[in-house]
Amino acid sequence: NAGVMQNPRHLVRRRGQEARLRCSPMKGHSHVYWYRQLPEEGLKFMVYLQKENIIDESGMPKERFSAEFPKEGPSILRIQQVVRGDSAAYFCASSPSFDAGTSYEQYFGPGTRLTVT
């Protein structure tokens, strides 16, 4: 049973380029979350998606960042016109269906380490 998959594992981009990070949730999981970990800091929530829906994007920077989880295929986190401050590890997590009043554990993928030069 494959876990959460992310690719690429490492991504180098020059300032101003676009970065696309992909995440396939664990089998049977319909909820996807993206988190960012800056060097020497804790993980910070960015966005929570279900298929074809953004549920909570309260942690997303207002500009240049977008996320989607299409009906078919992986979830994509897209960063346009990257800057040096975007260099970080981006982790995707997944969980099974969420019912109000309960909370399910989230399982993380190996992350994508983005380096902006």
Add this chain to the structure above:
Amino acid sequence: RKEVEQDPGPFNVPEGATVAFNCTYSNSASQSFFWYRQDCRKEPKLLMSVYSSGNEDGRFTAQLNRASQYISLLIRDSKLSDSATYLCVVNYLNTDKLIFGTGTRLQVFP
């Protein structure tokens, strides 16, 4: 004030020692609590959920005190392989996002 606060450590302990980590959270609406471990440059891995009654999994014991908004993790008989950063994690009622502490680093030496 940070939403989840942890002592960053590092805690340097010999093999076989017992070590305890503490964590406080600021939002009384927090509903679910977890301990994750993160090895250097790897993803966080769920260690255990934390329940109001406290729970134990082998050498690991987690406790929750809702009145004091305090969570703890106890590791008995430390192994070299326990060396990692331990992340205290909470989430709020009816939301799905996890709020992470910055972690406590543990180094177990021979």
